[in-house]
Amino acid sequence: MLSKSTVGLFFLLLILGSVVTGLEAGLACPDWPLCHGKVVPPFRWDIYVEFSHRVLGAIAGIFLVILAFKRRKIYSPAYKKVPIIAITLLAIQVLMGGFVVMLKLPMNLTTIHFSTALIIFSLVLFLAYFDESRKPKFSSDTFFGLFFFLSLLVLVQAGLGAYVRHSGAGLACPDFPKCLGFWVPPELSGIVLTHFLHRSLAYIIFAVFIFLLIYSNISDQLQKYKKKIGMVFGLIVIQILLGVGIIHTKLFFVVTAAHVFVALLIIYILINTWYSKNKQSTV
Ligand code: HEM
Structure with a gap:
C-alpha cells in the first residue's frame, strides 16, 4: 500500500x-x-x-x-x-x-x-x-541487460524533452513530419538542433522497438517479453502522436501533460521489467 x-x-x-x-x-x-x-x-x-x-x-x-x-x-x-x-x-x-x-x-x-x-x-x-x-540481486550480466539500456534510452529522451521545453524549442520545428520544410534543416543549430535531436531520438527508439517486436518472434529469450515489448511499442506510437499534437496545438498544456504521462508509463514498464530480471524471489 x-x-x-x-x-x-x-x-x-x-x-x-x-x-x-x-x-x-x-x-x-x-x-x-x-x-x-x-x-x-x-x-x-x-x-x-x-x-x-x-x-x-x-x-x-x-x-x-x-x-x-x-x-x-x-x-x-x-x-x-x-x-x-x-x-x-x-x-x-x-x-x-x-x-x-x-x-x-x-x-x-x-x-x-x-x-x-x-x-x-x-x-x-x-x-x-x-x-x-x-530482494534485489543484480548480477553483472543482467545489470547492463537489454531492459537497462532501453530504460536509459527513454530516460535520456525524456531529459532531452525537458531541455526542448525549457529552452523554448517546442515550436522550433513548427511543421511535421518535416522541420521548417526540410527533412534535415540546413542550419542545424540552437533551438532547431535541440528540437530536431528530440524527434530523431524518438524515431531511433521507434525503430529499436520495431526490431525487438520482430526479433521477439524468433528469439526464445525474448519470447516471454513479447507482450511487454508490444505494449511499450504501442505507447511509443501514442507518444509520437502526442508530440505531433503538442506542435499542432501550439504547446497546449493538457497535451504536454499527457506527453509526460505516457513517458512515465513507458519508463515504469521498462524499469520494472529490468528490475524483475534482477530479483531473488525467496527471502
Ligand atoms: C519516445 C518518444 C518521446 C518521449 C519519451 C518524449 C518525452 C518528452 C518529455 C518527457 C518532454 C518534457 C515535457 C515537460 O517537461 O513537461 C517532452 C517535450 C516535448 N516533446 Fe517529446 N517525447 C517523445 C517524442 C516526441 C516527438 C516524436 C515529438 C514531435 C513530433 C515530441 C515533441 C516534443 C515537444 C515539442 C516538447 C516540448 C513541449 C513544450 O515546449 O512545452 N516528442 N518530450
Missing part, C-alpha cells in the same frame, strides 16, 4: 510539474519556501497551481522517506545505499526547487530539476518493487 501510494504520488507530482510549466505558473509563488510570505498563500488560480505542486511534493517526499527507512531495514548491505541515495537526491531536489524559483527559472536548472525527478522516480520504483518477498 505504502509503495503503491508513493509511486502514484510521484507520478502525479511529475505531471503536475509539467502543468505548472505549461500554464506558466512557475513563478506564481515568487519566494521560497514560503509563498507570498505565507504558509497558506492568498487565493489566485495560478498561485494555487504552483502551491499545490509544492504541497504534493512535500507529501510525496514524506512517503518516500518512510518507504526508504522501511526498505533500509530489510535490504542486504550491498543495497542499503539505494534508499540513502533516494533520500539524498530528494533533499537536493527540494533545494533545487527553491533555487529554480529564486533564480527565476534558469533553463539549465529547470532541465536538471526535471531530470533529477526522473532519477528519483526510478529509485522510487526500485524501493516499491523490491520488498520483503522480492
Whole structure:
C-alpha cells in the first residue's frame, strides 16, 4: 500500500510539474519556501497551481522517506545505499526547487530539476518493487541487460524533452513530419538542433522497438517479453502522436501533460521489467 501510494504520488507530482510549466505558473509563488510570505498563500488560480505542486511534493517526499527507512531495514548491505541515495537526491531536489524559483527559472536548472525527478522516480520504483518477498540481486550480466539500456534510452529522451521545453524549442520545428520544410534543416543549430535531436531520438527508439517486436518472434529469450515489448511499442506510437499534437496545438498544456504521462508509463514498464530480471524471489 505504502509503495503503491508513493509511486502514484510521484507520478502525479511529475505531471503536475509539467502543468505548472505549461500554464506558466512557475513563478506564481515568487519566494521560497514560503509563498507570498505565507504558509497558506492568498487565493489566485495560478498561485494555487504552483502551491499545490509544492504541497504534493512535500507529501510525496514524506512517503518516500518512510518507504526508504522501511526498505533500509530489510535490504542486504550491498543495497542499503539505494534508499540513502533516494533520500539524498530528494533533499537536493527540494533545494533545487527553491533555487529554480529564486533564480527565476534558469533553463539549465529547470532541465536538471526535471531530470533529477526522473532519477528519483526510478529509485522510487526500485524501493516499491523490491520488498520483503522480492530482494534485489543484480548480477553483472543482467545489470547492463537489454531492459537497462532501453530504460536509459527513454530516460535520456525524456531529459532531452525537458531541455526542448525549457529552452523554448517546442515550436522550433513548427511543421511535421518535416522541420521548417526540410527533412534535415540546413542550419542545424540552437533551438532547431535541440528540437530536431528530440524527434530523431524518438524515431531511433521507434525503430529499436520495431526490431525487438520482430526479433521477439524468433528469439526464445525474448519470447516471454513479447507482450511487454508490444505494449511499450504501442505507447511509443501514442507518444509520437502526442508530440505531433503538442506542435499542432501550439504547446497546449493538457497535451504536454499527457506527453509526460505516457513517458512515465513507458519508463515504469521498462524499469520494472529490468528490475524483475534482477530479483531473488525467496527471502
Ligand atoms: C519516445 C518518444 C518521446 C518521449 C519519451 C518524449 C518525452 C518528452 C518529455 C518527457 C518532454 C518534457 C515535457 C515537460 O517537461 O513537461 C517532452 C517535450 C516535448 N516533446 Fe517529446 N517525447 C517523445 C517524442 C516526441 C516527438 C516524436 C515529438 C514531435 C513530433 C515530441 C515533441 C516534443 C515537444 C515539442 C516538447 C516540448 C513541449 C513544450 O515546449 O512545452 N516528442 N518530450
